[in-house]
Amino acid sequence: MADKFIVNIIHRPEMVPEYSATVTGQGKEEDIGDKALITESLDIFKTQQRLAHENGLKCTIQMTYAALFNDEAVEIAKHDHEVYGDEIALSLLGLPCEEFREKYKTKDFCIWMFSMEDKKAIVNDVFEKFYDRFGFYPESTGSYYMDADLTNYIKEKYPSVKCAVATCWEEGPKAYHTCNNSWYTLFDGGPWAPWIPSKQNTHAPAANKEEDSGIVAIPHLSRDLLACYDGNGSNFGTHPQNVLRGMIYDTKTWEYPYLYNLIDQYRDLEKYNNGYAYNMMFVGPGWMNKMGRWEQPYELLLKSYTDGCAYYGKLKKEGKLVDMTMSEFADYYREKKGVNAGNYNEPECAPWRDILYGSDKQVFWYCDPYMRACVNMDQGGAIVDLRPYVAKLEWPVGIGTKHVQDASYPFLIQEKYRAGYFTHYAGAGTVRSAKLSYNGEEVDLCLCPTHSHFSEEVIDGKKNRILTLDPVEIQFNGVTVKLQTKEYFEEGASNIKIERNILDISDPNAEVYLDEYITACYGTTEYPEDMTGITLTCEGANPQTIDYEYKCRDAKLLGATAVSAVVPAIQTKVSLTPSAEAEGYIEEGYAFSPMFKLGYKKKIESKEVFATWLNLEKAN
Amino acid sequence: MAQLGKGKLNYRCPSCFMRDLDIDMFYNKDTGIYSCIRCQFRGTEEQVLAGNEDVRKKYGAMYKRFDKFDFD
Numbered sequence: 001m002a003d004k005f006i007v008n009i010i011h012r013p014e015m016v017p018e019y020s021a022t023v024t025g026q027g028k029e030e031d032i033g034d035k036a037l038i039t040e041s042l043d044i045f046k047t048q049q050r051l052a053h054e055n056g057l058k059c060t061i062q063m064t065y066a067a068l069f070n071d072e073a074v075e076i077a078k079h080d081h082e083v084y085g086d087e088i089a090l091s092l093l094g095l096p097c098e099e100f101r102e103k104y105k106t107k108d109f110c111i112w113m114f115s116m117e118d119k120k121a122i123v124n125d126v127f128e129k130f131y132d133r134f135g136f137y138p139e140s141t142g143s144y145y146m147d148a149d150l151t152n153y154i155k156e157k158y159p160s161v162k163c164a165v166a167t168c169w170e171e172g173p174k175a176y177h178t179c180n181n182s183w184y185t186l187f188d189g190g191p192w193a194p195w196i197p198s199k200q201n202t203h204a205p206a207a208n209k210e211e212d213s214g215i216v217a218i219p220h221l222s223r224d225l226l227a228c229y230d231g232n233g234s235n236f237g238t239h240p241q242n243v244l245r246g247m248i249y250d251t252k253t254w255e256y257p258y259l260y261n262l263i264d265q266y267r268d269l270e271k272y273n274n275g276y277a278y279n280m281m282f283v284g285p286g287w288m289n290k291m292g293r294w295e296q297p298y299e300l301l302l303k304s305y306t307d308g309c310a311y312y313g314k315l316k317k318e319g320k321l322v323d324m325t326m327s328e329f330a331d332y333y334r335e336k337k338g339v340n341a342g343n344y345n346e347p348e349c350a351p352w353r354d355i356l357y358g359s360d361k362q363v364f365w366y367c368d369p370y371m372r373a374c375v376n377m378d379q380g381g382a383i384v385d386l387r388p389y390v391a392k393l394e395w396p397v398g399i400g401t402k403h404v405q406d407a408s409y410p411f412l413i414q415e416k417y418r419a420g421y422f423t424h425y426a427g428a429g430t431v432r433s434a435k436l437s438y439n440g441e442e443v444d445l446c447l448c449p450t451h452s453h454f455s456e457e458v459i460d461g462k463k464n465r466i467l468t469l470d471p472v473e474i475q476f477n478g479v480t481v482k483l484q485t486k487e488y489f490e491e492g493a494s495n496i497k498i499e500r501n502i503l504d505i506s507d508p509n510a511e512v513y514l515d516e517y518i519t520a521c522y523g524t525t526e527y528p529e530d531m532t533g534i535t536l537t538c539e540g541a542n543p544q545t546i547d548y549e550y551k552c553r554d555a556k557l558l559g560a561t562a563v564s565a566v567v568p569a570i571q572t573k574v575s576l577t578p579s580a581e582a583e584g585y586i587e588e589g590y591a592f593s594p595m596f597k598l599g600y601k602k603k604i605e606s607k608e609v610f611a612t613w614l615n616l617e618k619a620n
Numbered sequence: 621m622a623q624l625g626k627g628k629l630n631y632r633c634p635s636c637f638m639r640d641l642d643i644d645m646f647y648n649k650d651t652g653i654y655s656c657i658r659c660q661f662r663g664t665e666e667q668v669l670a671g672n673e674d675v676r677k678k679y680g681a682m683y684k685r686f687d688k689f690d691f692d
Contacts, residue, residue: 018683105662174640174661177640178640178641178642180641180643180658181644219648231640232640232642245642247637247672247675247676248676248679248682249682250682250683251669251672251673255683257682257683257685258679258681258682260685261684261685261686264686264687265686265689267689268689271690291630292629292630293630294630294632294642294644295629295630295631295632295672296629297629302689350687351689351690353689353690353691354681355681355686355689356679356681356682357678357679357681358679358680358681358684359626359680361692362691451691452691453690453691453692454690472692566685568636
């Protein structure tokens with residue numbers, strides 16, 4: 001099989017499943033040692049294991065701390081390791097149990113939120129307990145999120161660990177909101193597919209051996225790259241009961257084609273990643289409890305997990321899927337991505353179309369050690385999300401740090417949290433786009449929906465991933481401009497080149513102007529941050545500078561070599577540079593529009609090609 | 621009136637679901653009415669299920685099986 005679609009199936013015997021304790025136990029006093037709950041939880045774990053094995057799939061068993069005190073759970077893990085080749089790993093989820101509560105005197109259960117002192121104590125405790133039960137240290141671990149300090153400590157103390165579940169894609173303010181502002185998993189801005197975390201920041205992939213944390217990280221679930229971006233992520237992933245949570249099933253037939261579409265679209269990503277694609281399914285036992293889950297009775301919960309395993313099993317039988325344990329995958333990943341040969345720069349690319357709402361919207365996600373970016377073809381190829389990984393921002397989280405809960409990697413652009421193209425009557429939103437103007441009329445390419453085609457090309461010896469967008473027509477009063485956009489992601493370059501090919505201007509004498517721009521700010525949530533301290537510059541022979549004070553100032557410079565902003569709070573410099581002489585400009589925002597804008601304006605001719613580079617650098 | 625409890629299934633509020641909020645509803649066993657403690661939704665099981673079908677209207681391709689994911 002030339003191409004590989006890999007799945008990791010992970011189960012955790014959780015003695016007090018999340019949700020079960022509060023949902024099935026509603027109206028009862030809390031009893032963390034409830035024997036009936038423990039028995040039911042083990043039964044669910046056994047069912048999950050059986051369903052995977054019946055379909056010929058091997059699993060990674062992530063033992064929870066609570067499960068390490070349960071002889072039956074330990075025996076099942078040993079048995080399934082011997083018989084089915086399952087990996088016995090260790091989860092940092094599922095900490096709550098009588099033993100944990102007694103020892104740590106807290107109801108906290110998310111490892112990244114503890115103080116560093118407690119993180120170390122808990123890691124030592126659970127890893128040593130694991131060793132006591134199994135006679136070896138695990139090779140895989142994980143949680144919903146693993147902060148860099150935690151990973152670095154684990155890798156130093158337990159070097160056998162080489163794989164970890166380390167984030168859940170775009171689980172942040174949207175998930176918090178969906179849960180009535182009571183679910184504190186705030187970690188937007190990470191990769192959606194496996195990566196090697198840097199030692200500085202888990203979200204930001206390592207750029208070289210020195211930055212390599214020593215583990216391969218996998219995301220918690222494989223999530224819909226369009227639906228999750230603008231909705232509750234926990235409805236749209238390779239977690240059958242999440243699909244039910246989203247009510248994405250036929251209530252009469254109990255069928256859910258969306259689940260298979262989601263898996264198949266991930267399979268399709270092989271085409272853009274050198275013949276490799278990845279899925280992860282990880283369903284905690286709380287999602288299959290006998291009391292049912294929200295509107296779904298137990299029978300439907302069971303059916304969905306049965307069907308999920310059956311579909312992966314069918315793909316395996318057809319030679320279209322390889323099942324691996326987490327540690328097997330870590331070895332495969334380092335070899336496949338070229339890391340073993342010293343290349344950390346191979347990006348992850350994901351053109352993604354709507355498979356749920358019935359539109360033909362298409363986005364493109366790109367991730368490498370220097371950035372994560374989302375290009376929205378429905379907005380003419382505008383960049384609508386941008387995370388400057390190049391800064392490798394050190395961002396400790398947990399009690400005793402500045403970020404007790406907020407583990408998100410900051411954005412420069414986030415169209416949902418900072419408006420994007422459309423704002424309510426005043427101000428501007430974050431986006432990287434362009435405007436065309438003629439005789440007093442102005443059209444933004446955000447209003448020119450189109451589609452793109454992916455290709456790879458070596459240009460001047462450098463590998464490029466290229467998006468070629470279908471041409472769009474901009475109709476002014478009396479003049480039509482036909483324009484095609486191409487976007488280049490040069491491997492390891494920390495920039496995005498956007499090329500506008502002016503295919504035709506219906507009136508060759510018309511004075512048409514192009515305005516390439518980025519409107520940006522910084523943040524991790526929906527709410528604005530203090531922009532004071534940002535410096536805007538038109539770089540060149542006669543530089544112009546604005547220190548941000550919300551005064552709505554601007555400056556321009558013909559022939560500017562670059563227009564830039566230094567954002568100290570996230571140690572990032574962002575700039576635009578042009579392929580030909582143009583007028584560079586910088587704009588400060590104001591309190592009602594806490595943004596900055598960088599751009600180039602240029603008169604354009606028919607058949608002209610004009611490019612600008614969006615560059616990201618670390619600035620500290 | 622006795623306190624509210626849970627019904628046979630743990631229904632969420634369909635009105636809140638439409639604004640991306642998962643809010644469990646509570647049940648009055650005397651009246652057979654589910655109620656949301658965040659918004660003003662009140663309804664019978666039949667009305668809840670009808671609301672859930674309204675929720676699904678946004679999923680225009682929910683029943684479609686895709687075999688092509690690019691636009692080439």
